[in-house]
Amino acid sequence: MIVGVLNQKGGVGKTTLSVNIAASFSRLGGRVLLIDADPQGSSLDWAAARQVEPLVSVVGLPRASIHKEIEQIGRGYDHIVIDGPPRVTDLARSAIMASDVVLIPVQPSPYDIWAADEVVKLISEARVYKESLKAAFVVNRKIANTAIGRDVGEALASYELPTFDAQIVQRVVFAEAAAQGLAVHEIDEASAATAEIEAVRNELMEMTR
Template sequence: MVLAFLNQKGGVGKTTLAVHVAAALTRHRAKVLLIDADPQGSALDWAACRVAAVLFPVIGFPKATLHKEIPAHLPHYDHILIDGPPRVNDLARSAIMAADVVVIPVQPSPYDVWAAKDIVDLIGEAAIYHEAIKSAFVINRRIVNTAIGRDVAEALAGYNIPVLSAHISQRVAFAESAATGSTVLENDPTSQASREIMALAEELLDFDTESGR
């Protein structure tokens, strides 16, 4: 499957979730490619400071011709993940055209709920050309033991895009793992952070194969 992690809002967790879901998918011996479509090159930076063996290749392609580039890679990989840029609409549009599933990370804050309108609108426009496109919100940085995650899920329901039941909590382990080009899955595979990521990867695999939507 081709998964694009997109949100025009910056700092919501696109790179963190793309890297971690990519790592989780390799656990099933799947061949995974991560395309860094962000001119900031954060996923490339992550790969560059990695000490451990490569889990999956990361290539940079921050161009609005991404949807033309991806088909050439499809025969070689089970899953291709795209880490999208904030703001740049033409890149996000190209990523949507290339994707089977658009994953929209949102933080549990009303600002994030309002800001999601931009990406929801882009997906709506792209759906005219790419009818089969599926999309889902994933709540990231949920504060453990608070109700706000639930409130945000209800607020997001107004967009007519499903909210995945897997959500990712706020944990310093994510920032710590990034500093060494690692992932929480490698650092502590039995941690809550790892479990949440594995549950997200499983749900995305199911979501991709579900019919409808």
């Protein structure tokens, strides 16, 4: 499966989800490739911070030709995750065209919900060429037991794309793991963060079944 994690809005959790979902796929066995399509190179930084054996292969490909190159670059991999760039529309468009599923992280804030219309538009455009393209929102940095946390699902329902049942809560361990180039399950396999990532991975797999 090729999962593109995209949203032109900055700082919504594209890299955090990309590295953890890629690592989570590797737990199923099989080979996983993480493509860093962001010129900032955050997934590459994550890989560079790592002191232990890699779980996934990481390559930088911040080019608007990902959709053309993916077949060759992704050969031999069971799962591919693309960490998308903020802002740069031509890169995002190419990453969307390369994907089987686009996962759109959104934070529970009205600004994020309004800003999502940009990526939703890109997905509608891509579907003209690629009818089979799937896409869904996932709430990231949910703050437990707050009204805004509950309302976000309702607000996202105004878009035609579905929202995952699984949500990722705001947790310090996501930043702590990132600093060491680790996935949250490597910090604590039994943690709530690990379970949240696995739930997102499972919904992705159900979507492409």
